[in-house]
Amino acid sequence: MPTEPAWSRDEFEAQLRSKGAAYHIYHPFNVMLNTGKATPEQIRGWVANRFYYQIAIPVKDAAVLSNCPDADVRRGWVQRILDHDGFEIGGTRDAGGTEAWIQLGIATGLAREEIIDLRHVVPAMRFAVDAYVNFARRSPWQEAVCSSLTEMFAPEIHKQRLANWPEHYPWIESGGLQYFRQRVSQARRDVEQGLTITLDHFTTRAQQERALDILQLKLDILWAMSDAMANRYGVNP
Numbered sequence: 229m230p231t232e233p234a235w236s237r238d239e240f241e242a243q244l245r246s247k248g249a250a251y252h253i254y255h256p257f258n259v260m261l262n263t264g265k266a267t268p269e270q271i272r273g274w275v276a277n278r279f280y281y282q283i284a285i286p287v288k289d290a291a292v293l294s295n296c297p298d299a300d301v302r303r304g305w306v307q308r309i310l311d312h313d314g315f316e317i318g319g320t321r322d323a324g325g326t327e328a329w330i331q332l333g334i335a336t337g338l339a340r341e342e343i344i345d346l347r348h349v350v351p352a353m354r355f356a357v358d359a360y361v362n363f364a365r366r367s368p369w370q371e372a373v374c375s376s377l378t379e380m381f382a383p384e385i386h387k388q389r390l391a392n393w394p395e396h397y398p399w400i401e402s403g404g405l406q407y408f409r410q411r412v413s414q415a416r417r418d419v420e421q422g423l424t425i426t427l428d429h430f431t432t433r434a435q436q437e438r439a440l441d442i443l444q445l446k447l448d449i450l451w452a453m454s455d456a457m458a459n460r461y462g463v464n465p
C-alpha cells in the first residue's frame with residue numbers, strides 16, 4: 229500500500245484532540261460522580277482507588293526521565309514530580325498533589341491510614357495503573373510523553389468537578405477540592421510541553437498513526453479504571 233502523506237502539524241494536533249471523544253469524562257461512573265448521583269460510599273471508594281493512580285504518576289514520570297537523554301526535556305518534565313511529591317526549595321515548601329489528594333480523601337470521610345495503605349484498591353484498578361507505569365518504563369520516552377496527552381482533556385474534567393461537587397456534595401469540605409483547582413493550570417502547562425514533543429517527534433504518517441494508538445492505549449487505561457469503579461461500587465441510574 230502506498231504510504232500516505234504525513235498530516236500537517238495542525239491536522240496531526242486535531243487528530244490527537246479528536247480522541248477526546250473517548251475520554252473517561254464520558255464514562256457512566258464519571259457521569260454519575262459529576263452529576264451528583266454518587267453516594268458517599270461511591271465517592272470515598274473512587275477517591276481511595278484513584279490514590280493508587282496519583283502515587284503512580286510521579287513514578288511514571290521518573291521512568292520517563294530515566295529514559296530521556298535530553299536535559300532540556302528533563303528540566304521541564306521534572307516539574308511533574310515536584311507537582312505530586314511536593315518540594316522544599318530555598319525556604320519555599322509545597323506539600324504536593326499526593327498530599328492534596330489525601331486531603332480530598334479526608335474531606336470525603338476517609339481516614340489517612342486507609343487511603344495510604346491502599347486497602348480499598350481493587351485488582352482491576354491496580355492492573356490498569358501498573359500497565360501505564362510499565363508502558364512508560366519500557367517505551368521510548370517520546371511514546372511515554374505522548375501517552376500523557378490525555379491531559380489535553382483533563383482541565384475540563386477538573387473544572388466539571390469544581391463546578392458541580394460543591395452543589396451536589398456540600399458535605400465535602402471545599403478545601404478538599406484543592407487538588408482539582410491546582411490541576412487545571414498544571415495540566416495546561418504539562419500539555420504545552422507534551423504536545424510540542426509529540427508534534428515534533430512523530431513526523432511520518434505511520435509515526436502519527438502510532439501516536440494516535442498510544443493515546444488510545446492511555447484512554448483505554450483511564451476507561452478501564454472507571455470500569456473497575458463501576459464494577460466494585462455500581463453506577464446509579
Ligand code: AHQ
Pocket residue numbers: 285375376377378379380381382385411
Ligand atoms: O491528576 C491527574 C494527573 O496528575 C495526571 C498526569 C497525567 C499523565 O501524566 O498521564 N494525566 C493525569 C490525569 C490526572 N487526573 C485525571 C482525572 O480525571 O482526574 C485525568 C488524568 C489524565 O487525563 O491523564
